[in-house]
Amino acid sequence: MLSHIIDFVKNNILDEFLAFTVASGWVVLIATVVFIFYTSQNKFINAMFKASAFNVVLRIVGSFLYLMVLNNWFESYDFARLILDPNTGGLMAGEGGLLTTLYITFFVGILALPLLTHFGIVEFIGILLGPIVVKLFRVPGYSMIDAIASFVGDGTIGIVVTDRQYQRGYYNRREAYIIATSFSVVGIAFAAAVAEELGFSSIFPIFYGSILLVTLIIAFIMARLPLKKFEPSYYEGKTPKSVEIPEDKTTLQHAFDSAIKQANETKIMPTIIDAFKNIVHIYVGFLPIIMAIGTISLIIAEYTPFFDIISAPLVPMYELIGYSTEVAAQMAPASVAGFADMYLPALFISGATSEAARFFIGVLAFTQLVFMSETGMILVKTKIGLNFWDVVKVFLFRTIISIPILIIITNILVVMNVIEF
Numbered sequence: 001m002l003s004h005i006i007d008f009v010k011n012n013i014l015d016e017f018l019a020f021t022v023a024s025g026w027v028v029l030i031a032t033v034v035f036i037f038y039t040s041q042n043k044f045i046n047a048m049f050k051a052s053a054f055n056v057v058l059r060i061v062g063s064f065l066y067l068m069v070l071n072n073w074f075e076s077y078d079f080a081r082l083i084l085d086p087n088t089g090g091l092m093a094g095e096g097g098l099l100t101t102l103y104i105t106f107f108v109g110i111l112a113l114p115l116l117t118h119f120g121i122v123e124f125i126g127i128l129l130g131p132i133v134v135k136l137f138r139v140p141g142y143s144m145i146d147a148i149a150s151f152v153g154d155g156t157i158g159i160v161v162t163d164r165q166y167q168r169g170y171y172n173r174r175e176a177y178i179i180a181t182s183f184s185v186v187g188i189a190f191a192a193a194v195a196e197e198l199g200f201s202s203i204f205p206i207f208y209g210s211i212l213l214v215t216l217i218i219a220f221i222m223a224r225l226p227l228k229k230f231e232p233s234y235y236e237g238k239t240p241k242s243v244e245i246p247e248d249k250t251t252l253q254h255a256f257d258s259a260i261k262q263a264n265e266t267k268i269m270p271t272i273i274d275a276f277k278n279i280v281h282i283y284v285g286f287l288p289i290i291m292a293i294g295t296i297s298l299i300i301a302e303y304t305p306f307f308d309i310i311s312a313p314l315v316p317m318y319e320l321i322g323y324s325t326e327v328a329a330q331m332a333p334a335s336v337a338g339f340a341d342m343y344l345p346a347l348f349i350s351g352a353t354s355e356a357a358r359f360f361i362g363v364l365a366f367t368q369l370v371f372m373s374e375t376g377m378i379l380v381k382t383k384i385g386l387n388f389w390d391v392v393k394v395f396l397f398r399t400i401i402s403i404p405i406l407i408i409i410t411n412i413l414v415v416m417n418v419i420e421f
Contacts, residue, residue, distance in 0.1 A: 005108045006101065014095060021103050022070055028284050029063035032056055044277065048284050055289065062288030065295050069093040088298040091341070092291055098341070099291055102156065102374065106282050109157040111275050113164070118266045120259030121145060122170065127245070127255035137182070138223040139175045142241070147183040155369070156378050158184035160282070163382040169238035176384045177230040181394045182219035184375060185211065186342065186366050194346050194365070198358045203418060207363065214367040214405050218398055229390070235383060290377050297340035297372045307333040307340075321407055322421065327354045331361055335403075338365045339395050340372055355419040360410045367402040370395045 009017055035049035036056060051059065067073070069089040074080035083089040092099050115121070122145050130141030137143070146161045159180050166176035188208060195207045234240055245254045300306050311332035318328035334348035345365035352358050370376045376391045386394075413419050 006104050009104050009108075010095075010100075014100075017104065018070065018095070018100065021100070022067065024103075024283050025063045025066045025070075025288070028059060028288050029067070031284075032059045032063070048280060051285070055285070058289045058292045059284070060288075062290070062292035062295075065089060066093050066099065066288065066291045069097075082299050082303060083295060085299075085302065087302050087347070089295045091298060091343070092294050098294065098343070098374065099287060102287060102290065103283075105157065106160075106287075107279055110160065110278050110282065111272075113157070113161060113278075114266075114271045114275055118262070118271050120261075120263040122165070123262045124255045124259035126170075127258055128251060136223075137178065137219050139178055140171060140241075142170045143175070143179045143183060146179050147185065155184040155186045155375055159375060159378050159382065160278075163384060164278075167235050167238070167383055168241075169234055170241045172232040172234050172240070173384060174227055174230045174232045176382075177227060177386070178219070178223055180379060180382065180384060180386075181369065181398075182215070182222050184369060185215050186369075191366060194343070194362060197346050197350060198362045199355070200359060200362065206413070206418060207359070210359075210363045210406075210409050211366045213409070214363065214402055215369075217405060218367065218401050221401060222397075230385065286378060286381055289381070290374060293372050293377050294341060294374070298344070301337050301340045301344055307337045311336045323354060323357060327352050327357045331357050334361045335364060335399065338368045338371055339376075339392075342366065342368075342371045342374070354421060356410050356414055356421045359413065359419050360406050363409075364399070364402050364406055367406075368395055368398050370398070 031049045032051070035046075039050070040046050065083060068080070069084060070093055072084060075084055091097065094100065122142050125144050125148075126140055126142035128141065129144050133139060133141045133143060142165060143162075146158045146165070162171070162176055162180040162184070165171055166173070171179060191208050191211060192201070192204055195201050195204045200207045245251055249257070314332040314335055315325075315328045318331050319325060323331065330349055330352050334345040337344040337348055342365050345361050349358050349361040352361075370379065370391050372391075376395075379386045379391055379394075380388060410419070414421050
């Protein structure tokens with residue numbers, strides 16, 4: 001549903017929406033500078049535009065870069081070419097830009113989120129699936145809503161859902177960390193686009209099924225780690241949402257009754273107002289920072305040998321499992337470039353002659369889950385408490401666990417003649 005709305009906006013009113021995002025960029029740029037020196041009497045406005053010195057710099061840089069790319073500022077200067085390049089700033093902003101998709105996704109998705117989170121679906125799914133999910137992943141059944149939000153929409157929406165539910169008392173901090181870093185799988189629409197780019201549209205169910213399988217295995221492992229920094233404490237003293245099934249009811253009956261009760265208790269107008277406040281918060285506090293970090297990361301990936309250098313140890317490993325030196329040299333930087341942006345590995349490996357290599361890297365890019373142009377920065381901005389180094393650790397952990405699993409999956413598919421080595 002969400003992907004269809006995004007496509008509608010892109011195909012019918014994209015120019016108008018881009019004009020809206022330009023206006024938003026100007027507001028963030030000007031207001032962020034003004035609020036360095038000014039304090040409003042309104043708490044909400046202060047909360048939106050007052051920020052730490054580091055965040056102020058990132059907001060100003062991100063807003064400026066977004067406006068620069070859309071308006072082609074300084075295009076005659078050499079330094080601007082680094083930013084306006086279709087593979088750097090041009091990949092982030094503009095008609096086909098990642099940030100354009102995020103602007104639309106968050107606007108539509110956050111307005112639609114209360115339908116998932118406030119009208120009983122969370123309670124129904126949480127109670128119904130609770131015992132299974134707790135046993136497998138040691139998180140409440142409510143977490144399946146976050147996974148559904150990611151699946152039908154986008155991984156970033158899944159993270160936002162998790163953060164909101166954590167603040168409402170549905171998860172403790174440890175649970176929120178596991179859910180946000182394990183179940184925020186990429187939306188099926190984007191995965192389909194990457195599969196087509198890599199030549200796997202004909203076997204897309206196998207491609208996406210492999211992503212889900214590896215993701216679930218990593219979630220199972222993640223749930224059993226010590227995670228000392230992320231203690232099982234609730235957000236600012238929130239009362240935990242516990243589930244106790246009465247003796248005179250079945251699980252299904254109690255799930256249904258709890259869902260009806262939650263739906264009846266929800267007030268529509270305050271919920272809609274909160275949704276719009278969340279949109280403003282993300283437009284002001286998240287998206288400019290994503291633009292800044294994403295563009296800088298892509299410039300590093302495109303114009304420096306940074307990823308080639310840090311991935312050099314992976315080349316002999318890929319050679320050892322049977323890939324040619326040429327293909328291994330393409331796979332190695334693609335294996336780590338996903339930290340900058342999820343689409344980069346596909347760009348790095350799309351020219352590889354080996355189907356197995358393209359499949360391996362294509363799936364790996366999604367199972368790594370965190371990337372700084374989107375989900376990484378959103379994780380840092382949540383109330384769960386992750387910092388930049390926590391995101392790096394998540395990326396490295398997921399990469400290290402994914403690689404051996406994908407070696408097995410890829411070789412099985414080769415033996416079954418689904419793909420060629």
